[in-house]
Amino acid sequence: MENQAHVESWYAATANQQLEFPALAGTSKADVCIVGGGYTGLSTAIHLRQRGYSVVLLEANRVGWGASGRNGGHVGTGQRAGQQQLEKWVGLEHAQALWQLGLEAVDTVCELIASHRIDCELKQGNLHVASKAGDARELREEVEQLNSVYGYDQIRYVDRAELATMTSGQGFHGASLDAGARHLHPLNYALGLARAARDLGAQLHEGSRVTGYREGDKVTVKTGNGAVTCDYLVVACNGYLEKLEPRTAGRIMPINNYMLATEPLPEALARQLIRDDTSMTDTLFVVNYWKLSADNRLLFGGGESYTRRFPADIKGFVRKYMLRIYPELANTRIDYGWGGTLAITMNRMPDFGRLSSRVFYAHGYSGHGVPIATLAGKLLAEVISGSAERFDIMAGVPSHQFPGGTLLRWPGLVAGMLFYSLRDRLG
Template identity: 40%
Template sequence: MANTPYPQSYYAASANTVPAHPALQQEVETDVCVIGAGYTGLSSALFLLENGFRVTVLEAAKVGFGASGRNGGQIVNSYSRDIDVIERSVGPKQAQLLGQMAFEGGRIIRDRVARYQIQCDLKDGGVFAAITGKQMGHLEAQKRLWERYGHSQLELLDKTRIREVVACEQYVGGMLDMSGGHIHPLNLALGEAAAVESLGGTIYEQSPAVRIERGANPVVHTPTGKVRAKFIIVAGNAYLGNLVPELAAKSMPCGTQVITTEPLGEALANSLLPQDYCVEDCNYLLDYYRLSGDKRLIFGGGVVYGARDPANIEAIIRPKMLKAFPQLKDVKIDYAWTGNFLLTLSRLPQVGRLGDNIYYSQGCSGHGVTYTHLAGKVLAEALRGQAERFDAFADLPHYPFPGGQLLRTPFAALGAWYYGLRDKFDF
């Protein structure tokens, strides 16, 4: 049987040492079978176990193999489309529920880290950096919007103030969110997996779900075993493949690229980001960066529609890093990798139920670190019969990409090109 290792990323190289989980080799019975040991699956499993369910998690590769263990590691509130967009497209009650949940994911992460003593380099503080006056105006409106939903840990940064938190000459201002922050994402996933097992849950690695036998008591088949369950949670996101055809039609895997420098040393690292906040700019195709626990710069950006792996990641991302920090021109890049996230046409997550007993959440559209932790709580609530918050997500309208699976990639790339021009020329 194939053994899929982690990609050669900084996160895999610096991951906490944990024992491997066995592959499923037999037939087991459980209350809930979770497909995918990323953040959505692990968060669901934890909330279900804390409420007395028996839970079995199937992972095709290793815990956190997908986006959960490859992302920029930034705790960013709200969704990929903000609450004002939701307010314009749904009714007031639904918008109010979704708005109230927009800041919950970060609180869940911090609770997990504290409760289960997860070592993942958690740091507080995230900055949204404006490159143009128009972007600064959007941040001012965003602050008012978020404060209307009770989110108060925000500070607008003028041109002088932003220089105090990031040594980059590009920015005209920004907004600091002290409830944002950053983590070592793979170590967070590994810690959550350990928490799942501490509560009696079972995780099988190298055990891809190859078929779901639907019915009153559904069965998930792997190459060498099967899981009989009362409920299934599908949490594969961009790595689900065509296991559930209904879910593949309205989403598209996309790749993003990340590089990590050699250790910079305390003096250089602190000169770049004196308060150790993470940063993302306000462009449509945004750049994002932060310091690691051992004082490297982790820098990511760009999108490859259709999730192709670029031949030379460093050639794509290093120029972006040097545009922000030309003082790093002689610094060596130690790691470069790519990973997939799942994009929806609306840029809002897809949540729902197939039949009576198969639940799913997918399509974080690049905003997954916080949302996935919220999704696990919402899915667990639905399985317990408390579906109001689940329904608020499930009732969001979703549409297939124009052109179907054949043409969705070029159409999405064309749209991104247009928005890239808007950012560049500020129109």
């Protein structure tokens, strides 16, 4: 049994429950088998059990072991791509439906936390800061569009002078403040979902890597020590899909992203960094994202890599991005540094779909996974139970194979990312 321990991180060090689930041994039957114990799989299990389906979930390591237990904890509104871009791709009516689903995604996270009493440091608000003057103009236009066209009144523009009273962060030209956004402790949220799925009667198995599956009258899903026979299969592996499903693998790219946690900061310094305890993100292509923990640590994410190896010194790798924004933290101790793998798509929109009448998938959240992967579970439960309309709103956004598929996507992505990171630096 693999069952690797959670990566060493501030999240793992502050996990508020220790859940363990047995590896699959022998044969099992269920209405639905789910591969992957992150937000997508756990939310799917919860929503299917609420509809009365029997569920077996198979996780190769531990529930929340991947990106679901390591991410920045931001629960942003809308979709990962902006509404203007979505309008160009799918038209205004479809874009408005996608916006509403993005709001519902945040509501779904909050409802699951409330109804299952998940203790995960849920807080409110995101401050999205413009790293270039041109970005500030675009943020102002975006706020006006969301206010007028989408009727969204939770967001407002913050000019440079006001922004300077809200954060000591350097190099920003303005911001949008979204009161509808939330942020949380991502691993404790994942563990809370796992507990809820278990309590609702889902069968969860850790240390149960799926080696393959085949379709016949039923779907048979195989692990090293067992098999599940089911009517429906949900593939919810995201950045850890590897070779399990070649038909969808070419539409996502696994990339590595990194975070650090400082020592606990004095209250005055914490308020200087982020006055109102919101989460924060910038507008760079290789985005920086940060927030404060309940014990006033700065949790800062920055930098990416595109090989399987993580940097030898993750703390030092991320620290340089943090100090560009907060030079006053030069003497602050860094207590934790960790990395994780997420999946991005060509257009940064998630890839939802069906591979047959029995096999469904959702992945490629591109850094917007806490809300949208949670929503994916709700929509996967709907489509399996025969209501495809809302699932198809997400599935109807055009998705594209990376050029060269899985074989050549790495060099193409690295070339593209080098271009964009150069553009970030040159402004």
